[in-house]
Amino acid sequence: MADDGARMATTHQRHTRARLGAQTAQPLRRRGSLLAELYRSAVGKKYAMAISGLVLMVYVLLHLAGNLKLYAGAESMNAYAAWLRVMGEPVLPEGGALWAVRVILIVAVIVHIAAAAQLTAMNRADFASRTMRWSGVIVGLFIVYHLADLTFGWLNPNPDFAHGSTAYGNVVASFSNPVVAGLYIVANLALGLHLYHGAWSLFQSMGWSNPAVKPWRRGFAIAFAVVVAAGNISFPIAVLTGAVA
Numbered sequence: 001m002a003d004d005g006a007r008m009a010t011t012h013q014r015h016t017r018a019r020l021g022a023q024t025a026q027p028l029r030r031r032g033s034l035l036a037e038l039y040r041s042a043v044g045k046k047y048a049m050a051i052s053g054l055v056l057m058v059y060v061l062l063h064l065a066g067n068l069k070l071y072a073g074a075e076s077m078n079a080y081a082a083w084l085r086v087m088g089e090p091v092l093p094e095g096g097a098l099w100a101v102r103v104i105l106i107v108a109v110i111v112h113i114a115a116a117a118q119l120t121a122m123n124r125a126d127f128a129s130r131t132m133r134w135s136g137v138i139v140g141l142f143i144v145y146h147l148a149d150l151t152f153g154w155l156n157p158n159p160d161f162a163h164g165s166t167a168y169g170n171v172v173a174s175f176s177n178p179v180v181a182g183l184y185i186v187a188n189l190a191l192g193l194h195l196y197h198g199a200w201s202l203f204q205s206m207g208w209s210n211p212a213v214k215p216w217r218r219g220f221a222i223a224f225a226v227v228v229a230a231g232n233i234s235f236p237i238a239v240l241t242g243a244v245a
Protein backbone atom coordinates (compact mmCIF):
# COMPACT_ATOMS: atom_id res chain seq x y z
CA MET A 1 0.00 0.00 0.00
CA ALA A 2 2.69 2.45 1.16
CA ASP A 3 4.76 1.42 -1.83
CA ASP A 4 1.79 2.06 -4.12
CA GLY A 5 1.29 5.48 -2.58
CA ALA A 6 4.92 6.35 -3.10
CA ARG A 7 4.80 5.15 -6.71
CA MET A 8 1.63 7.20 -7.40
CA ALA A 9 3.20 10.29 -5.86
CA THR A 10 6.20 9.86 -8.12
CA THR A 11 4.00 9.45 -11.18
CA HIS A 12 2.03 12.50 -10.16
CA GLN A 13 5.21 14.51 -9.68
CA ARG A 14 6.46 13.36 -13.07
CA HIS A 15 3.23 14.54 -14.75
CA THR A 16 3.36 17.85 -12.93
CA ARG A 17 6.96 18.38 -14.01
CA ALA A 18 6.01 17.51 -17.61
CA ARG A 19 3.16 20.01 -17.48
CA LEU A 20 5.32 22.75 -16.04
CA GLY A 21 7.97 21.98 -18.63
CA ALA A 22 5.41 22.37 -21.41
CA GLN A 23 4.27 25.66 -19.93
CA THR A 24 7.73 27.14 -19.61
CA ALA A 25 8.61 25.95 -23.11
CA GLN A 26 5.53 27.66 -24.57
CA PRO A 27 6.84 31.25 -24.89
CA LEU A 28 9.77 29.88 -26.90
CA ARG A 29 7.43 28.20 -29.40
CA ARG A 30 6.61 30.27 -32.46
CA ARG A 31 3.11 31.53 -31.91
CA GLY A 32 0.57 31.54 -34.69
CA SER A 33 -2.19 34.07 -34.96
CA LEU A 34 -4.57 34.59 -32.09
CA LEU A 35 -7.20 32.54 -33.93
CA ALA A 36 -4.85 29.59 -34.44
CA GLU A 37 -3.98 29.73 -30.77
CA LEU A 38 -7.63 29.77 -29.77
CA TYR A 39 -8.30 26.84 -32.12
CA ARG A 40 -5.62 24.78 -30.34
CA SER A 41 -7.72 24.74 -27.18
CA ALA A 42 -10.78 22.56 -26.67
CA VAL A 43 -12.92 25.69 -26.22
CA GLY A 44 -11.62 27.05 -29.53
CA LYS A 45 -12.48 23.81 -31.31
CA LYS A 46 -15.98 23.97 -29.82
CA TYR A 47 -16.40 27.48 -31.19
CA ALA A 48 -15.23 26.20 -34.57
CA MET A 49 -17.78 23.33 -34.41
CA ALA A 50 -20.52 25.72 -33.38
CA ILE A 51 -19.86 28.40 -36.01
CA SER A 52 -19.35 25.94 -38.88
CA GLY A 53 -22.47 24.10 -37.69
CA LEU A 54 -24.44 27.34 -37.73
CA VAL A 55 -23.35 28.02 -41.33
CA LEU A 56 -24.50 24.50 -42.30
CA MET A 57 -27.81 24.98 -40.46
CA VAL A 58 -28.50 28.14 -42.47
CA TYR A 59 -27.66 26.22 -45.64
CA VAL A 60 -30.01 23.27 -44.95
CA LEU A 61 -32.83 25.69 -44.17
CA LEU A 62 -32.31 27.70 -47.39
CA HIS A 63 -31.92 24.46 -49.38
CA LEU A 64 -35.22 23.20 -47.99
CA ALA A 65 -36.93 26.49 -48.88
CA GLY A 66 -35.59 26.16 -52.43
CA ASN A 67 -36.68 22.53 -52.72
CA LEU A 68 -40.25 23.47 -51.75
CA LYS A 69 -40.46 24.68 -55.37
CA LEU A 70 -40.98 20.99 -56.19
CA TYR A 71 -44.58 21.56 -55.04
CA ALA A 72 -44.94 24.52 -57.40
CA GLY A 73 -44.18 22.32 -60.43
CA ALA A 74 -41.40 21.58 -62.90
CA GLU A 75 -41.23 25.04 -64.44
CA SER A 76 -40.86 26.76 -61.07
CA MET A 77 -38.23 24.30 -59.77
CA ASN A 78 -36.16 24.36 -62.97
CA ALA A 79 -36.31 28.15 -63.19
CA TYR A 80 -35.07 28.31 -59.60
CA ALA A 81 -32.19 25.90 -60.34
CA ALA A 82 -31.28 27.99 -63.40
CA TRP A 83 -31.43 31.18 -61.33
CA LEU A 84 -28.89 29.72 -58.87
CA ARG A 85 -26.38 29.83 -61.76
CA VAL A 86 -27.00 33.47 -62.62
CA MET A 87 -27.64 34.94 -59.16
CA GLY A 88 -25.37 37.86 -58.43
CA GLU A 89 -25.10 38.83 -62.11
CA PRO A 90 -24.07 41.26 -63.52
CA VAL A 91 -21.96 42.27 -60.51
CA LEU A 92 -20.55 38.73 -60.34
CA PRO A 93 -19.76 36.47 -63.30
CA GLU A 94 -22.06 33.53 -64.15
CA GLY A 95 -21.87 30.95 -61.37
CA GLY A 96 -19.86 33.34 -59.19
CA ALA A 97 -22.29 33.58 -56.28
CA LEU A 98 -23.03 29.84 -56.49
CA TRP A 99 -19.31 29.08 -56.26
CA ALA A 100 -18.90 31.51 -53.37
CA VAL A 101 -21.60 29.59 -51.49
CA ARG A 102 -19.92 26.28 -52.42
CA VAL A 103 -16.55 27.45 -51.09
CA ILE A 104 -18.16 28.58 -47.81
CA LEU A 105 -19.90 25.20 -47.54
CA ILE A 106 -16.76 23.20 -48.27
CA VAL A 107 -14.77 25.17 -45.68
CA ALA A 108 -17.58 24.77 -43.13
CA VAL A 109 -17.75 21.00 -43.69
CA ILE A 110 -13.96 20.60 -43.40
CA VAL A 111 -13.80 22.68 -40.19
CA HIS A 112 -16.80 20.84 -38.72
CA ILE A 113 -15.36 17.37 -39.36
CA ALA A 114 -11.77 18.31 -38.39
CA ALA A 115 -12.85 19.89 -35.10
CA ALA A 116 -15.09 16.89 -34.33
CA ALA A 117 -12.24 14.46 -35.00
CA GLN A 118 -9.76 16.48 -32.94
CA LEU A 119 -12.14 16.90 -30.01
CA THR A 120 -12.75 13.16 -30.09
CA ALA A 121 -8.98 12.54 -30.15
CA MET A 122 -8.58 14.90 -27.16
CA ASN A 123 -10.98 12.51 -25.48
CA ARG A 124 -13.31 15.17 -24.19
CA ALA A 125 -15.74 13.19 -22.09
CA ASP A 126 -18.26 16.01 -22.40
CA PHE A 127 -18.00 16.15 -26.17
CA ALA A 128 -20.82 14.82 -28.32
CA SER A 129 -22.74 11.69 -27.60
CA ARG A 130 -22.31 8.57 -29.71
CA THR A 131 -25.53 9.60 -31.48
CA MET A 132 -23.74 12.62 -32.93
CA ARG A 133 -20.96 10.47 -34.33
CA TRP A 134 -23.08 7.91 -36.15
CA SER A 135 -25.68 10.45 -37.29
CA GLY A 136 -22.83 12.67 -38.53
CA VAL A 137 -21.29 9.78 -40.45
CA ILE A 138 -24.66 8.92 -42.06
CA VAL A 139 -25.21 12.57 -43.06
CA GLY A 140 -21.66 12.74 -44.48
CA LEU A 141 -22.17 9.57 -46.55
CA PHE A 142 -25.58 10.86 -47.64
CA ILE A 143 -24.06 14.12 -48.93
CA VAL A 144 -21.55 12.16 -51.05
CA TYR A 145 -24.38 10.05 -52.53
CA HIS A 146 -26.62 13.11 -52.94
CA LEU A 147 -23.98 15.05 -54.90
CA ALA A 148 -23.38 12.04 -57.17
CA ASP A 149 -27.15 11.77 -57.66
CA LEU A 150 -28.51 15.30 -58.05
CA THR A 151 -25.50 17.57 -58.60
CA PHE A 152 -23.18 15.53 -60.84
CA GLY A 153 -25.88 13.18 -62.11
CA TRP A 154 -23.58 10.12 -62.10
CA LEU A 155 -26.13 7.98 -60.26
CA ASN A 156 -29.25 9.77 -61.49
CA PRO A 157 -31.61 7.68 -63.63
CA ASN A 158 -32.94 10.69 -65.61
CA PRO A 159 -31.72 10.16 -69.22
CA ASP A 160 -32.12 13.92 -69.85
CA PHE A 161 -30.05 14.96 -66.81
CA ALA A 162 -28.59 18.41 -67.37
CA HIS A 163 -27.00 20.63 -64.76
CA GLY A 164 -29.47 23.18 -63.47
CA SER A 165 -32.21 22.95 -66.07
CA THR A 166 -33.74 19.55 -65.25
CA ALA A 167 -33.74 19.63 -61.43
CA TYR A 168 -37.44 18.64 -61.14
CA GLY A 169 -37.12 15.62 -63.46
CA ASN A 170 -33.90 14.57 -61.72
CA VAL A 171 -35.55 14.55 -58.29
CA VAL A 172 -38.63 12.68 -59.56
CA ALA A 173 -36.47 10.12 -61.40
CA SER A 174 -34.35 9.57 -58.31
CA PHE A 175 -37.19 9.19 -55.80
CA SER A 176 -39.24 6.95 -58.12
CA ASN A 177 -36.92 4.19 -56.98
CA PRO A 178 -38.25 3.17 -53.52
CA VAL A 179 -34.78 2.10 -52.38
CA VAL A 180 -33.37 5.56 -53.12
CA ALA A 181 -36.42 7.24 -51.58
CA GLY A 182 -35.88 5.06 -48.49
CA LEU A 183 -32.22 6.07 -48.32
CA TYR A 184 -33.20 9.74 -48.38
CA ILE A 185 -35.76 9.18 -45.64
CA VAL A 186 -33.30 7.35 -43.36
CA ALA A 187 -30.57 9.94 -43.99
CA ASN A 188 -32.92 12.80 -43.18
CA LEU A 189 -34.05 11.12 -39.95
CA ALA A 190 -30.36 10.95 -38.98
CA LEU A 191 -29.97 14.59 -40.04
CA GLY A 192 -32.96 15.55 -37.85
CA LEU A 193 -31.34 13.88 -34.84
CA HIS A 194 -27.98 15.49 -35.61
CA LEU A 195 -29.60 18.92 -35.96
CA TYR A 196 -31.51 18.53 -32.71
CA HIS A 197 -28.37 17.71 -30.70
CA GLY A 198 -26.31 20.17 -32.73
CA ALA A 199 -28.66 23.13 -32.36
CA TRP A 200 -28.84 22.45 -28.64
CA SER A 201 -25.03 22.19 -28.26
CA LEU A 202 -24.62 25.37 -30.29
CA PHE A 203 -26.04 27.40 -27.41
CA GLN A 204 -23.75 25.62 -24.93
CA SER A 205 -20.60 26.05 -27.01
CA MET A 206 -21.26 29.70 -27.74
CA GLY A 207 -22.11 30.35 -24.10
CA TRP A 208 -25.59 31.61 -24.98
CA SER A 209 -27.19 30.65 -21.72
CA ASN A 210 -28.55 33.85 -20.25
CA PRO A 211 -32.01 33.60 -18.65
CA ALA A 212 -33.71 35.26 -21.63
CA VAL A 213 -32.47 32.54 -23.99
CA LYS A 214 -32.52 29.49 -21.73
CA PRO A 215 -36.27 28.69 -21.80
CA TRP A 216 -36.50 28.35 -25.58
CA ARG A 217 -33.19 26.65 -26.42
CA ARG A 218 -34.71 23.16 -26.46
CA GLY A 219 -37.84 24.39 -28.24
CA PHE A 220 -35.71 25.99 -30.95
CA ALA A 221 -33.58 22.85 -31.37
CA ILE A 222 -36.68 20.63 -31.67
CA ALA A 223 -38.49 23.00 -34.04
CA PHE A 224 -35.46 23.41 -36.29
CA ALA A 225 -34.78 19.67 -36.49
CA VAL A 226 -38.42 18.77 -37.12
CA VAL A 227 -38.97 21.42 -39.82
CA VAL A 228 -35.84 20.40 -41.76
CA ALA A 229 -36.28 16.63 -41.40
CA ALA A 230 -40.04 16.62 -42.06
CA GLY A 231 -39.70 19.04 -44.98
CA ASN A 232 -36.96 16.97 -46.62
CA ILE A 233 -38.71 13.65 -45.97
CA SER A 234 -41.90 15.00 -47.53
CA PHE A 235 -40.21 15.07 -50.98
CA PRO A 236 -39.47 11.35 -51.44
CA ILE A 237 -42.89 10.57 -49.92
CA ALA A 238 -44.59 12.96 -52.36
CA VAL A 239 -42.89 11.23 -55.31
CA LEU A 240 -43.58 7.70 -54.00
CA THR A 241 -47.28 8.49 -53.51
CA GLY A 242 -47.55 10.20 -56.89
CA ALA A 243 -48.39 13.63 -55.42
CA VAL A 244 -45.33 14.94 -57.27
CA ALA A 245 -44.80 13.27 -60.64
Ligand code: HEM
Nearest residue numbers: 063067081102146150151164167171184191232233235236
Ligand atom coordinates in the same frame (compact mmCIF):
# COMPACT_ATOMS: atom_id res chain seq x y z
C1 HEM B 1 -35.13 15.23 -49.95
C2 HEM B 1 -34.41 16.30 -49.70
C3 HEM B 1 -33.50 16.96 -50.72
C4 HEM B 1 -33.76 17.27 -52.03
C5 HEM B 1 -35.03 17.02 -52.82
C6 HEM B 1 -32.57 17.90 -52.56
C7 HEM B 1 -32.41 18.34 -53.85
C8 HEM B 1 -31.25 18.82 -54.41
C9 HEM B 1 -31.04 19.16 -55.80
C10 HEM B 1 -32.12 19.06 -56.89
C11 HEM B 1 -29.76 19.56 -55.94
C12 HEM B 1 -29.09 20.03 -57.24
C13 HEM B 1 -29.34 21.50 -57.39
C14 HEM B 1 -28.80 22.02 -58.68
O1 HEM B 1 -27.71 21.60 -59.10
O2 HEM B 1 -29.48 22.87 -59.27
C15 HEM B 1 -29.13 19.50 -54.63
C16 HEM B 1 -27.84 19.86 -54.36
C17 HEM B 1 -27.27 19.83 -53.12
N1 HEM B 1 -27.85 19.40 -51.94
FE1 HEM B 1 -29.71 18.72 -51.75
N2 HEM B 1 -31.64 18.00 -51.55
C18 HEM B 1 -32.17 17.44 -50.42
C19 HEM B 1 -31.56 17.32 -49.18
C20 HEM B 1 -30.30 17.77 -48.90
C21 HEM B 1 -29.69 17.72 -47.59
C22 HEM B 1 -30.37 17.16 -46.36
C23 HEM B 1 -28.45 18.26 -47.71
C24 HEM B 1 -27.39 18.47 -46.67
C25 HEM B 1 -27.35 17.86 -45.53
C26 HEM B 1 -28.27 18.65 -49.08
C27 HEM B 1 -27.13 19.22 -49.60
C28 HEM B 1 -26.95 19.54 -50.94
C29 HEM B 1 -25.72 20.08 -51.46
C30 HEM B 1 -24.46 20.41 -50.66
C31 HEM B 1 -25.92 20.28 -52.83
C32 HEM B 1 -24.91 20.85 -53.84
C33 HEM B 1 -25.23 22.31 -54.06
C34 HEM B 1 -24.32 22.88 -55.12
O3 HEM B 1 -23.24 23.33 -54.76
O4 HEM B 1 -24.64 22.83 -56.27
N3 HEM B 1 -29.41 18.35 -49.76
N4 HEM B 1 -30.06 19.03 -53.72
